[in-house]
Amino acid sequence: MFLTASTSHGALTRRRVSWIATAAVGASLVLTGVATVPAAMADTSATLSGVILGVGADESQRIVSWYSSADTTQTVQVAPTSTLVNGQFPATATTFSASGTANIASSGGYNRHSTITGLAENTAYSYRVGSDGNWSSTYAFKTQSFEGDYDFLFFGDPQIGSSGDLAKDQAGWQDTMNVAVNANPNAELLVSGGDQVETANTEAQWTSFLAPDQLRQYPWVATIGNHDVGGKAYEQHLYTPNTDRSAAYYRKGASSTGTESGGDYWFIYKDTLFIDLNSNSYSTSQGGGGDDAHVAYVTDVVNKHGAEAKYTVLVYHHAIYSPADHAKDNDNKIRRVDFPTTFSKLGVDLVLQGHDHSYSRSYEIKNGAKANPAEQPGQDEVFEGPGGVVYVTANSSSGSKYYDITAPDNSGTSGAGNGADPLNPSSYWYNSVQNQEHVRTYVKVQVQKDQLVVQNIRSGNCQAPNAAVERGNVLWCGPDNGTKPAEAIGSIQDEVKIHPNHGDGQDIQVDVPTGAPGEFGWTINGHNGLVDLGTAEEKNFQYFEATGQINPITVTDTRASKAAWSISASVGDFVDGQKTFSGKYLGWTPKVVTPGAGAVAGDAVGSGYDGGDGLSTSRSLSSAPMGHDRGAGVVGADLDLKIPNTIDKGSYRATLTLTALAG
Secondary structure, eight states: OOEEEGEEEEEEEEEOOOSSOOOEEEEOOOBOOOOOOSSOOOOOOOOOOEEEEEOSSSOOOOEEEEEEEEOOOOOOOOOGGGGGGTTTTTTEEEEEEOBBBBOOOSSEEEEEEEEEEEOOOOOOEEEEEETTTEEOEEEEOOOOOOSEEEEEEBBBBBTTTTOOOOOHHHHHHHHHHHHHHHHTTTOOOEESSSSSSSTOOHHHHHHTTTTGGGGGGOOEEEOTTTTTTTTSSSHHOOOOOOOOOOOSTTGGGGTTHHHHHOOEEEEEETEEEEOOOOOTOOOOGGSSOOHHHHHHHHHHHHHHGGGGOEEEEEEEESSSSSTTTTTTTTHHHHHHOOOSHHHHTTOOOEEEESSSSSEEEEEEEEETTTTTOOOOOTTSSEEOOOTTTTTEEEBBBSSOOOOOOOBSSSSOOSSTTBBBTTTEEETTTTTTEEEEOOOOEEEEEEETTTEEEEEEEEEEOOOOHHHHTTTTTSSSOOOOHHHOOOTHHHHHHHEEEOOOOOOOOOOOOOOOOOOOOEEEEEEETOOOOOOOOOOEEEETEEEEEOOOOOOOOEEEEEOOTTEEEEEEEOOOOOOETTTTEOGGGGGEEEEEOOOOOEEEOOOOBGGGGSOOOOGGSOEEEEEOOOOOOOEEEEEEEEEEEETTSOOOOSOBBOOOOEEEEEE
């Protein structure tokens, strides 16, 4: 018999007794997935490559994507790392089926992806992809608490291959990953600003992009850039959750859904609603839905899911408030008119962008204009008023390409204009901070109770690996156009604390910690003496009868979940040496001796002498419904034994086995 309960409901108290068999404890599986099904034929020929860990729909999910040289049935196999023995996955490992198709316009082969669900918080997991007989290497990741503060890292345009030297670009990208993650080992997401590679379907560039081990250990939040859009490799390598791949979210509409990448998607992670857009589709004249489609998408997602989160963060590639070569692009001016009013109306807190290979942090922007004329350049704390949004553009994270800051013009200081900031005429009107030092950087975002802390952090200096500098693609390096020496790796170039708007009311928050899980259990009162029914008496010259009571049982349930529980029992045959009679002759009338723990007495069961199976089959002693009061109660039962008077004389004994089930 088994006593089962979810591990989240706490320990189960149990006590071994002489006449009631001990119940074994079985814990429910944490992971959910399909049962392991061996492949019809062991696959030893498929080459598995390009493994990357992606974000899932929430904290309890991850998506794994990879390439396969053969079109075989494959899965992701996952287990808590603590259950692996000498690197071998246990029989209890969970597998998740993979989907995929033949690769399009790439180097051939097939793509696969699989969603891992049911992850527990604060747990280290190991995983591998493939099939029986042909598994990949084993990789690992860990989950953290599903509530509270957390950090994520934002990376602008690795654009591997854009310097003209693939190896140098890869070296810079790997070094940034090493610097960033080593400095922030508990960061929970790695967020992309787009342009993973220079050329959409060049697999050598994707191989270099996927080289950092961190991409198999931390979930990558993919964003599509203009260098990713021209083929299917982006979608093949980077499968994303909750993705709408309707024609409206592709650059050229339906005509490109089979040959290009696209789609908008969203997910919620620890009270943050992330929405990621394919900003390559910005004009309906191209064939897609354009900016109007994205505006409708963001509006719909926020209306449906915004109340589930405390912050809303948007991510897309084409920076609408940036300081360099793309600042005056016509397409960005269009987005600069189309997006901001909707983002302000919907209460967006932060917008993360790439594309311009330089760093900028906007002023608080409302409806396409500076919200607070008094906000100062470089101000390190911003209190967003109603509709206030801060936009951040990330510099190159690989060093493959940098764009130099460009000068404002006289086109205006709101809307699509690129006029000068009255408080800092060398900057654009919309930017509080602009920076280009020709060194690699990344952005760290700390998501805290009442603020987002945004930091632009140097991950490199003027020394290698820094491909654009090494190759002479840029002519200087360091702060103030190279007139000062490079700052230290890990130093913070810009930092701001962004306080969200709370409207006209006063928001009140309380953090409720994880309560003591409590216990469910039962014990037999006293010293658990023998239940002695005495000597049976003959009745009406037809049967023997004996009565008594089981030892009272104290049931304790202090679980916060108030989940249902039940205790049932059955009795085996009565035995005296070689003599026996069936346990069906024992019946009972359960009772609640002392109310508590929601205990309700089970139904009376008559002796099988009068018909039926008596207690030879499992019968309910007591139970409690979901939502019952916590505490302790005492239950018992009056016993009634009736046996034919033809049973041989003897001193018979049987064992009543109690089984507890806790939800």
